[in-house]
Amino acid sequence: MIVDDDADFVLVARELLEGEGITVVGAASTGAQACSTCRQFHPDVALVDVNLGPESGLDVACLLAGQAGAEPPRVILISGSAGDSFAGMIADSPAVSFLPKERLSGMAIRAILARAASAAPPAQRDSR
Secondary structure (H helix, E strand, C coil): CEECCCHHHHHHHHHHHHHCCCCCCCEECCHHHHHHHHHHHCCCEEEEECEECCEEHHHHHHHHHCCCCCCCCEEEEEECCCHHHHHHHHHCCCCCEEEEHHHCCHHHHHHHHHHHHHHCCHHHHHHC
């Protein structure tokens, strides 16, 4: 799932990722839409823009992580800005990583997920 308020970026990112074998089950431009999409499609991963219009992508990451019911998605925060400027906030969030938009690719997402899986406690590694 892609959560970004830039419709052009969502279209380009979806085309890029689907061309690299990643299924994009939905898109949202607000936190409320992201929660609804998450409940409907149960994505494995949510790419969440840090600067989500009037909302904070960090807040949306917390909303998604706190969803009751199904397993929450692994959140990867994305931005057109360098991650250095908000590295501390990202580290304190439930996101598994940060990925600059210009480096977005299926390979980059798979690498992040592999690192996150190897860093997770054994019980969590087996659950996803």
